[in-house]
Amino acid sequence: xxxxxxxxxxxxxxxxxxxxxxxxxxxxxxxxxxxxxxxxxxxxxxxxxxxxxxxxxxxxxxxxxxxxxxxxxxxxxxxxxxxxxxxxxxxxxxxxxxxxxxxxxxxxxxxxxxxxxxxxxxxxxxxxxxxxxxxxxxxxxxxxxxxxxxxxxxxxxxxxxxxxxxxxxxxxxxxxxxxxxxxxxxxxxxxxxxxxxxxxxxxxxxxxxxxxxxxxxxxxxxxxxxxxxxxxxxxxxxxxxxxxxxxxxxxxxxxxxxxxxxxxxxxxxxxxxxxxxxxxxxxxxxxxxxxxxxxxxxxxxxxxxxxxxxxxxxxxxxxxxxxxxxxxxxxxxxxxxxxxxxxxxxxxxxxxxxxxxxxxxxxxxxxxxxxxxxxxxxxxxxxxxxxxxxxxxxxxxxxxxxxxxxxxxxxxxxxxxxxxxxxxxxxxxxxxxxxxxxxxxxxxxxxxxxxxxxxxxxxxxxxxxxxxxxxxxxxxxxxxxxxxxx
Numbered sequence: 232x233x234x235x236x237x238x239x240x241x242x243x244x245x246x247x248x249x250x251x252x253x254x255x256x257x258x259x260x261x262x263x264x265x266x267x268x269x270x271x272x273x274x275x276x277x278x279x280x281x282x283x284x285x286x287x288x289x290x291x292x293x294x295x296x297x298x299x300x301x302x303x304x305x306x307x308x309x310x311x312x313x314x315x316x317x318x319x320x321x322x323x324x325x326x327x328x329x330x331x332x333x334x335x336x337x338x339x340x341x342x343x344x345x346x347x348x349x350x351x352x353x354x355x356x357x358x359x360x361x362x363x364x365x366x367x368x369x370x371x372x373x374x375x376x377x378x379x380x381x382x383x384x385x386x387x388x389x390x391x392x393x394x395x396x397x398x399x400x401x402x403x404x405x406x407x408x409x410x411x412x413x414x415x416x417x418x419x420x421x422x423x424x425x426x427x428x429x430x431x432x433x434x435x436x437x438x439x440x441x442x443x444x445x446x447x448x449x450x451x452x453x454x455x456x457x458x459x460x461x462x463x464x465x466x467x468x469x470x471x472x473x474x475x476x477x478x479x480x481x482x483x484x485x486x487x488x489x490x491x492x493x494x495x496x497x498x499x500x501x502x503x504x505x506x507x508x509x510x511x512x513x514x515x516x517x518x519x520x521x522x523x524x525x526x527x528x529x530x531x532x533x534x535x536x537x538x539x540x541x542x543x544x545x546x547x548x549x550x551x552x553x554x555x556x557x558x559x560x561x562x563x564x565x566x567x568x569x570x571x572x573x574x575x576x577x578x579x580x581x582x583x584x585x586x587x588x589x590x591x592x593x594x595x596x597x598x599x600x601x602x603x604x605x606x607x608x609x610x611x612x613x614x615x616x617x618x619x620x621x622x623x624x625x626x627x628x629x630x631x632x633x634x635x636x637x638x639x640x641x642x643x644x645x646x647x648x649x650x651x652x653x654x655x656x657x658x659x660x661x662x663x664x665x666x667x668x669x670x671x672x673x674x675x676x677x678x679x680x681x682x683x684x685x686x687x688x689x690x691x692x693x694x695x696x697x698x699x700x701x702x703x704x705x706x707x708x709x710x711x712x713x714x715x716x717x
Contacts, residue, residue: 249300252293256525257518259285275373275592276626278521279619282528289533298529301522302604306478308523309597310492311516313406314474316594317496318509319399332396335570339397339588340370340404342566343559350558355546360416361610364602365551367412368618369559371405372398373592373629384634386642390580394587397567402594406489409598410439413605420606438486446491449477450498457508467511487601489594520593527596527619530603535616552617556624563588579640586636590629592622 263277285292348366351357381391414436453473457466474492481488500506536549564585571581599618603611637643656662663671 248294248297252297253522255285255292256281256522260521260525271630272626274521275524276623278524279528279531279596279623282525283531283533283619284528285525286529286531288531293529298526301526303478304519304523304526305597305600306482306488307475308516308520309594309601310474310478310488311512311519312593312597313402313489313492314496315509315513315516316399316402317493317498318500318506319396320403320497320500322501324396329396331574331576332393333400334574335393335567335576335584336397336400336404338570338573339563339566339585340372340401340408342569343369343562344408346558346562346565347555350554351551355551355554357546357551358419358610360419360606361614363412363419364409364416364606364610365555365614365617367405367408368595368598368614369555369562370401370408371591371595371598372401372563372588373590373595373622373626381633381637384637384643386637388640388642389577390584390637390640390642393571393576393580394584397584397588401588403493405594405598406487406493410487410490411436413602416606416610420610438484439490442481442484442486442488442491443494445480446477446488446494447498449473449491450495450502453495453499454503457503457505459505463507463511466508467515470508470512471515487598489597524592524596527600527615530600530612530615531619532612532616535613536620548613548616551613552620555617556621559591559621560589583636583640586639587633589625589632591618591625596622 260278260281263281264274267274267277267280284290287293287295287298344366347369348362351365352359352362381395453470456469456473461469474495477491477495478488481491496509500509536547536552567585567588568581571584576584595618599611599615602614605611606614654663655668
């Protein structure tokens with residue numbers, strides 16, 4: 232085992248046992264994406280699988296004490312994820328169709344939670360703490376796979392607009408549901424009496440609300456410290472520093488930074504209209520998110536899936552995981568259908584929106600990792616194992632289901648006649664030949680394609696611009712310095 236090699240080598244230091252695992256996680260996580268890319272799977276699947284393979288429960292390439300010493304990765308990664316979620320809550324966008332999308336989001340998220348809670352608590356008779364937290368985790372959806380599929384197909388229309396708004400709001404419902412559920416779970420496990428209700432139940436909720444308000448206030452601090460004239464690299468440094476500072480304050484308060492960071496992003500995007508910062512952070516965060524997801528995979532204990540434990544009743548975690556996987560899909564679809572029915576959405580949106588809400592990864596995995604810290608390795612470990620295993624399955628079928636929903640809702644088409652609008656006659660009324668019609672269709676498609684000079688993503692363009700600004704600034708400085716020397 233590699234960890235045994237560098238543990239028993241004579242000059243092993245604490246630095247070595249941290250740097251080598253991080254390097255392994257980065258390189259092997261990247262290498263796994265080369266395989267999953269050929270299978271049309273998202274990168275998060277590759278990262279989780281990498282962690283499972285190199286973790287202490289499989290190849291044992293990473294020492295177990297490394298996992299215990301890197302809890303902070305979850306807080307940092309979730310801070311970036313939550314802050315980026317806040318970008319989607321621009322008031323100008325929400326005013327257009329936000330109310331209907333909010334109603335649909337509430338129904339699809341809470342119906343999934345309700346279905347899972349009924350299955351675990353009333354049918355399987357599992358513990359309250361386990362049931363209510365797993366139900367809260369069921370509400371979260373991973374938007375990355377859906378957005379990736381929309382971009383690949385070029386889909387558009389009312390179905391796509393509704394879908395994007397729902398997946399943006401979905402994680403907010405999940406974060407609030409988790410904050411309430413984890414408070415109830417901690418109270419249930421501690422066996423607190425009604426006399427201590429305020430301390431065990433109401434106080435954590437109030438602390439989360441305080442974190443939410445504090446995060447919003449940090450957005451004003453961010454706007455003050457990041458004016459438009461600030462150089463791009465310093466803007467990034469200040470933004471990361473503020474996010475880290477907020478995570479530290481939340482750690483002192485023993486509260487998740489998720490709601491606060493989401494509030495920070497939401498307030499900042501509305502008071503600054505600065506979308507470049509979000510792009511820069513999204514471009515900066517991939518290594519952090521890779522380490523977080525690989526580390527989550529390291530914690531995956533396959534033996535828990537087939538084991539029995541008193542904390543989850545007499546039902547194996549594998550059985551609970553399979554039922555969770557199926558029940559959540561049913562709840563998501565039923566909730567989306569009912570929400571669309573109430574808001575009077577057309578049939579093509581109502582019938583197929585639930586199919587695009589199946590994926591689950593980032594936020595749910597992050598919250599599951601926090602469960603271990605709050606509920607212990609028993610309940611928390613079982614929850615984390617179920618979420619990790621189901622997330623891999625959801626990410627396997629999620630893109631396919633999203634593409635199917637886009638196709639069935641007629642949001643895109645691969646039929647050439649539906650992609651272009653070409654007249655079959657000339658201006659003089661003479662019929663065109665099939666070759667002429669085909670050439671015109673191809674020309675229309677070519678005009679819609681981006682040029683080769685525009686293949687960079689928005690984030691990459693933002694950093695390219697930053698590099699050019701730095702280069703220009705350095706060039707001016709060098710020239711001035713040279714003139715002074717003369």
